[in-house]
Amino acid sequence: MKRMLSLSSLLLLLTLLASCAPAGPATLTVMTHDSFAVSEDVIAAFEQANNVEVVFLASGDTGEALNKAILSKKAPLADVFYGVDNTFLSRALEEEIFEPYESPLLAAIPDEFELDPTHRALPVDFGDVCINYDKAWFAEHSLPVPAALDDLLKPEYAGLLVVENPATSSPGLAFLLATVAQYGDPAYLDFWSALRDNGVTVVDGWSTAYYTNFSASSGRGPQPLVVSYASSPAAEFIFADPPLEESPTASILGPGACYRQIEFVGILSGAKNRALAEKFVDYMLDVPFQEDVPLQMFVYPVNSSAGLPDEFVRWAQAAEAPASLDPALIAAKRDEWIARWTETVFP
Amino acid sequence: MRRSPSRRGSAYALTALLVAGLFFGLFFFYPLARILLRGLDFSALDSSAFLLTSHSLLFTFYQALLSTLLTLAFGLPAAFLFARFDFRGRGFLRLLTAIPFMLPTVVVAAGFNAWLGPRGWLNIVLMRLFGLDAPPVAFVGTLGAILAAHVFYNMTIVIRLVGNVLARLDPRLEQAARSLGADSRQVFWRLTLPLLLPSLLAASLLVFLFDFTSFGVVLLLGGPQFATLEVEIYLQAIQLFNLPLAVWLSLIQLLCTLLFSVAYTRLVTRAAVTVQPRPAPAHPPRTFTQRLFVLTSSFLLLAFYFLPLASLPLRSLTRLEADLGQRGQVRYGLTTDYYEELFVNRRGSIFYVPPVQALINSLGYASLTILLSLGIGFPAAAALARPGRLTRLLDPLLILPLGASAVTLGLGYILAFGRFLTSPWLVPLAHTMIALPFVIRTIQPVLASIPDRLREAAATLGASPAETRRRVDWPLARRAVLSAGVFAFTVSLGEFGATALVSRPEYPTLPMAIYRFLSQPGGLNYGQAMAMATVLMLVTGAGILLIEKLRLPGAGEF
Numbered sequence: 036m037k038r039m040l041s042l043s044s045l046l047l048l049l050t051l052l053a054s055c056a057p058a059g060p061a062t063l064t065v066m067t068h069d070s071f072a073v074s075e076d077v078i079a080a081f082e083q084a085n086n087v088e089v090v091f092l093a094s095g096d097t098g099e100a101l102n103k104a105i106l107s108k109k110a111p112l113a114d115v116f117y118g119v120d121n122t123f124l125s126r127a128l129e130e131e132i133f134e135p136y137e138s139p140l141l142a143a144i145p146d147e148f149e150l151d152p153t154h155r156a157l158p159v160d161f162g163d164v165c166i167n168y169d170k171a172w173f174a175e176h177s178l179p180v181p182a183a184l185d186d187l188l189k190p191e192y193a194g195l196l197v198v199e200n201p202a203t204s205s206p207g208l209a210f211l212l213a214t215v216a217q218y219g220d221p222a223y224l225d226f227w228s229a230l231r232d233n234g235v236t237v238v239d240g241w242s243t244a245y246y247t248n249f250s251a252s253s254g255r256g257p258q259p260l261v262v263s264y265a266s267s268p269a270a271e272f273i274f275a276d277p278p279l280e281e282s283p284t285a286s287i288l289g290p291g292a293c294y295r296q297i298e299f300v301g302i303l304s305g306a307k308n309r310a311l312a313e314k315f316v317d318y319m320l321d322v323p324f325q326e327d328v329p330l331q332m333f334v335y336p337v338n339s340s341a342g343l344p345d346e347f348v349r350w351a352q353a354a355e356a357p358a359s360l361d362p363a364l365i366a367a368k369r370d371e372w373i374a375r376w377t378e379t380v381f382p
Numbered sequence: 383m384r385r386s387p388s389r390r391g392s393a394y395a396l397t398a399l400l401v402a403g404l405f406f407g408l409f410f411f412y413p414l415a416r417i418l419l420r421g422l423d424f425s426a427l428d429s430s431a432f433l434l435t436s437h438s439l440l441f442t443f444y445q446a447l448l449s450t451l452l453t454l455a456f457g458l459p460a461a462f463l464f465a466r467f468d469f470r471g472r473g474f475l476r477l478l479t480a481i482p483f484m485l486p487t488v489v490v491a492a493g494f495n496a497w498l499g500p501r502g503w504l505n506i507v508l509m510r511l512f513g514l515d516a517p518p519v520a521f522v523g524t525l526g527a528i529l530a531a532h533v534f535y536n537m538t539i540v541i542r543l544v545g546n547v548l549a550r551l552d553p554r555l556e557q558a559a560r561s562l563g564a565d566s567r568q569v570f571w572r573l574t575l576p577l578l579l580p581s582l583l584a585a586s587l588l589v590f591l592f593d594f595t596s597f598g599v600v601l602l603l604g605g606p607q608f609a610t611l612e613v614e615i616y617l618q619a620i621q622l623f624n625l626p627l628a629v630w631l632s633l634i635q636l637l638c639t640l641l642f643s644v645a646y647t648r649l650v651t652r653a654a655v656t657v658q659p660r661p662a663p664a665h666p667p668r669t670f671t672q673r674l675f676v677l678t679s680s681f682l683l684l685a686f687y688f689l690p691l692a693s694l695p696l697r698s699l700t701r702l703e704a705d706l707g708q709r710g711q712v713r714y715g716l717t718t719d720y721y722e723e724l725f726v727n728r729r730g731s732i733f734y735v736p737p738v739q740a741l742i743n744s745l746g747y748a749s750l751t752i753l754l755s756l757g758i759g760f761p762a763a764a765a766l767a768r769p770g771r772l773t774r775l776l777d778p779l780l781i782l783p784l785g786a787s788a789v790t791l792g793l794g795y796i797l798a799f800g801r802f803l804t805s806p807w808l809v810p811l812a813h814t815m816i817a818l819p820f821v822i823r824t825i826q827p828v829l830a831s832i833p834d835r836l837r838e839a840a841a842t843l844g845a846s847p848a849e850t851r852r853r854v855d856w857p858l859a860r861r862a863v864l865s866a867g868v869f870a871f872t873v874s875l876g877e878f879g880a881t882a883l884v885s886r887p888e889y890p891t892l893p894m895a896i897y898r899f900l901s902q903p904g905g906l907n908y909g910q911a912m913a914m915a916t917v918l919m920l921v922t923g924a925g926i927l928l929i930e931k932l933r934l935p936g937a938g939e940f
Contacts (some may be wrong), residue, residue, distance in 0.1 A: 069897075070901060072732075072733055073732050075727075090804060094805065096620075100618045102623065106420070106796050107797070112796070112804075121626050128625065150613075162631075201618075202599065202606070202617055237606050239600075239601040239606060245903060246492070246900060247492070247499065247522070252903065254492070256500065257500040263903065267903040270902060270903040271904050271905070273904060274719075274902070274904025274906040274907050275905050276717075276909065317788070327625070333903075343865050366475045370622050370624075371623070373621075381606065
């Protein structure tokens, strides 16, 4: 037994030592949310050109990752943080986790994406949260696809929609914000109580909504309408087996029906390697990385010189007039909106 | 100078407790203290915060109590079944009950949905049979779903903990009682139950704590209208950035856990009974009642576990893509595409890891977790088995990690370990911390039930404390140690929270890989997630079998 004891203490010691061991040559640490993805060769090109090893830290969903960055701001876990979106932007700026950096590549990015005039958070990509519908279901039931938010209250669409809880899900929150932008505060609550009466289903997060409840996904659920992304139809096409002629889903893109999410990158205050961090931010905004973004994360590049892949052009649709709200207003009201929403939908 | 054996024994016990204490201190109390100190701010709490607290506390207690009672109600007969009877398929059934414990909640929810959901086959069959328009069984989104999932997950704790003791009960006790005229009811209430009490209490406490801190099950199967303390902590800390309220709720949760643990320790010391270790071998059912019991209970267990679990491998091998616009002709077909696809890096993504690698990562972490948790846990359990003033104080503390909010602890790790978090070594350490309370709770009651006379006899015959441990304690506790090892293994394989703390996406475990597939739309992603879940199930099954088959040194002596 004693041997076992000393063995385990030795192991423990070794582990501790291993975790304290000095890192190799130059390392750049990038903290991201769990949905971050990038092509191997794109990162390899950056590593080679700058003689650096890029280490990625996946830190949970959007809110969780930002929370961790804020908690550790005195001793930052990374040099660069990617993944704060416009719903959380004000929070990140208030907490002053970023250092300003005016990248020369901002010139190639339309002004509408630059929500932070102090250049602490730089836009990387955007995506629209929209309602996806099951094409076959609507064809089979000879029912017109709802065109706008108001249509969802009609009796013929009773019980057909599944949404995510805005308190636990980022697309759920985005959809709530779309209704706030469309109807105003507090009229959005009337919309939601009518939607509740019309049999809306609320689940915790995107995976459940899409794979358990949505009828056009492989989960074959009961609802033909789901809150997802405008790019999801493209993903359905790309990850189909066997290959499909066309995507089984599409998005409802009417004015005000979608909410635009913009994702930002920033250099963390106290970054160990500021020069490399700047290079990496530039790299993220430059064309090779930007053209990699659609098929890796199913979002759109903000750099207007970046081309889109063919599947995206055909099956992902960008909303015509997506809703958006002032980040400062969101920061001030988000908790209240969610609380009132909860009271309305779960009385 | 020659020390007396008892002095050496207590020095040994002290060292064992010190090691365990240090481990808990470094990886539990320190990060917890950091986050509590950072977030604690009573002035930020208003009356609505207290209303929220009492509301979610009440629901948490309510559902945990119901779940625990249900788990015991189903688990005890199951424990009897496995401990007493030998029947065809016993090993398989026992394995089946252990598998859910390590399955990620997303996968279990998918399994339940596949047969009880609105489009599950139960509803489809009922709708066809009776010509109904709407699914008659509403399961997902109800309290019933939460309770069923809790029983599904935790019954194995009762089966293992209570079964261990049940299998070691001296059959002569029962024979004696019967020859004195007791009927089977009297034997159960006056003999078996009192003897089982310590292990029963241990199992109930663990089950209760798991239900008390339930998170994924409540979120996924219960839906947004149910919130346990842990769910509320997550909402407040992560989504609403209300750290003071989150920390306050974590404190409440921790305090409750401490209270249970203290109450439990009291009860256990009072209930401790020493048992003559003479295992009763399982035998085939003899009487009609026994046959009936074995038949019905094994059938019920099989139905309860097999149906949701089988739906995953089934789904991973079926393709049901509809031809567009022709939903009437859904093409069902068998396919191995999802398994083949597992090895294809379609997107050329830097985080693509072949599933074999994720499997190797998972197994590596699990092996380290077994080594560490048994290495620290067995000596600590041995030290705690003999009551003393120090142990009475330490005993409830060692179980606290099970009642701590994983969300809060995760944030504490950020503050406590900072850049060390990039080390993949932290994963097995975090898993060990979660597994340790199990390991200690599994081994301790068994060691405590070994009569001191045996050790004294060994000492009289000249055995050193180490030898006594090896020749007396070890053979008697071997079964419990194996059980503990299985727990550590399954905890590590299925653990998701701590792994996702802050992780290097290059070293994903199997559950992480499954989550990754499930967070992208597309038929291939879903199919691959199901395929991975099947692989996880198979690996865990094989692992458990292997550990149980392992002939450990000294095993042959009894």
